[in-house]
Amino acid sequence: APKKLLILPGDGIGPEIMNEVRRIMDWMAQARGIRFDVSDDLVGGASLAVHGQPITQEVIDAARAADAVLFGSVGDPKWASAGFDRRPEIAILKLRQELGLFANLRPAKVFDSLADASTLKPDVVRGLDIMIVRETVGGIYFGNPRGIETLPDGTRRGINTEVYTTPEIERVARVAFELARKRDNRVCSVEKCNVMESGLLWKEVVTDLHAREYPDVQLTHMLADNCAMQLVRNPRQFDVIVTGNLFGDLLSDLASMLTGSLGMLPSATLGAKGEDGRMPALYEPIHGSAPDIAGQGKANPLAQILSFAMLLRYSFDMQEDAALIEQAVSNVLDRGLRTPDIMSAGRTEVNTAGMGAAVVEELARL
């Protein structure tokens, strides 16, 4: 039976960049006879508008039943002041939690032909290839107690709780060690063990797991503040970084920006393999919904296309097809095609559809 793929385009530029992935799927069907069982649904502001909530139980169930979820992006200024429980972001937080998507894989990779796009000196970022593994269902995002309370004297108190347990730390560290073995075999574990006990436990658990199961991988530890500095000072020192939810949020965005081209970067969020061998997984570009340019054909579809390639690689074990798409993207860039976000002097500007078409053309040629 064909693999079940749930597509959630979301808000803003989500739908239009997702169309370019559909174009690639069409090509795969025609040229290579590969078919998926695709269904489509609403999330984020798009779901709020129809259902009054950022994600419905049906969509969560459909995501659970799918072999993989391809997500666009959520966020719509219309809902900016909709209140804490009706934010479009709830869609992604709920999917992470309900499907147990605990490991967010965020590659920060510089394409040779885009090394100049970075605000960092080309010498510092050329060849950059970091993988950040961020824990995504624990930590301060989900810990209790949480909320805002009013004390008898009228003072208000906002509270959130950072909690990590041994198994939560182990499973995400395991993902990092496994990835490192297929890369440069180095993991840097990041926390604030000098001020936070949750970070102290994090460090101990990663150290123990390393000694027990991954002694062949090189493990180092770094404080989160120092890591923020080192990513700017000399980002190429890193191979795989593993860290908690909150630090991962900041550090992965920082690392992305080092590449200078957010429109290029995919991500995967993976859960645990079930007894049936299936692994829940969601793939999405790291950029947002960019409402300011939505519907204008200006959006760069490459992060969404590369998210689809990651999906083929990690969820469907279609290494060859994934590599083919990545190669096609790289070639298109080498040929000088650029959407407005990565345009520079002497290159050829194309729109969203033009970029998608160019990737398909390139695929046909490879």
Added chain:
Amino acid sequence: APKKLLILPGDGIGPEIMNEVRRIMDWMAQARGIRFDVSDDLVGGASLAVHGQPITQEVIDAARAADAVLFGSVGDPKWASAGFDRRPEIAILKLRQELGLFANLRPAKVFDSLADASTLKPDVVRGLDIMIVRETVGGIYFGNPRGIETLPDGTRRGINTEVYTTPEIERVARVAFELARKRDNRVCSVEKCNVMESGLLWKEVVTDLHAREYPDVQLTHMLADNCAMQLVRNPRQFDVIVTGNLFGDLLSDLASMLTGSLGMLPSATLGAKGEDGRMPALYEPIHGSAPDIAGQGKANPLAQILSFAMLLRYSFDMQEDAALIEQAVSNVLDRGLRTPDIMSAGRTEVNTAGMGAAVVEELARL
């Protein structure tokens, strides 16, 4: 009566860079007749070695009695595994808490003659002048419950609590607004209000205070992950950034590294003015104790010297003397003198004492 100054050189390069400040104080006494009532004490590893604790009650009392504290840096590999309660860092955490030093001022400024030192393109950082105001006695650093517990089934749980109250947020925001009025009149308040209620309260309180007392200042809000990105993408968009303890820790270090020369950056941590009009305050370079180069005369004393200038400005209201020292430092750099950390082709390398002496010479000339 002369102002009381407590000097805490600390570990590693702390003592040797502090000596260069003493040289400047000597010059001030001789040339300008300005005298301070100076005392000296131990903190960090230096205190652990003698007293078995990173800071003694006497030193805390002396700090409280002083008009200002000039701090070097703490941290010594000898105590790296000394256990959570005997870390050298405890010294600085305790001073912050016991003296109520709630507002950490972290300028990230690029000296024209050092614009090339950054890993960012000179075009992106030239003229950079950001002030980060970080809350330092609240948030997840000090919230309860905290600790590591073992559950009945053997699982261990690490817990920390982020807590912010209305008055804690207001007082630090007030510092940011006041500073902005003396600068470019813009404040950007940073939190994660999309996932953390403590951040939601933070945003509300800053917004209300702004409307009530600082409507003339331009206020914007930014999510912490986006702020990490924007600091890399276009750091000059910021004037004053105000944020909580943990985000401030990462973002201020990130901002420092944009300048490419940590050895140049001072900081101040200020408390509330008491009824006697005195304000507890501590000044320190943002760099660490650099044990690898300690005692070799390689350390750059300029961050420590500029911390002393900040002290003169914020604690002793000696604007003119502060400006004089800052000008002397700038001139020395323009003359091409460089310690090894900021050395580049065509410049003149000097050691710690050489740099201190050059600043004094320059002062004499101004």
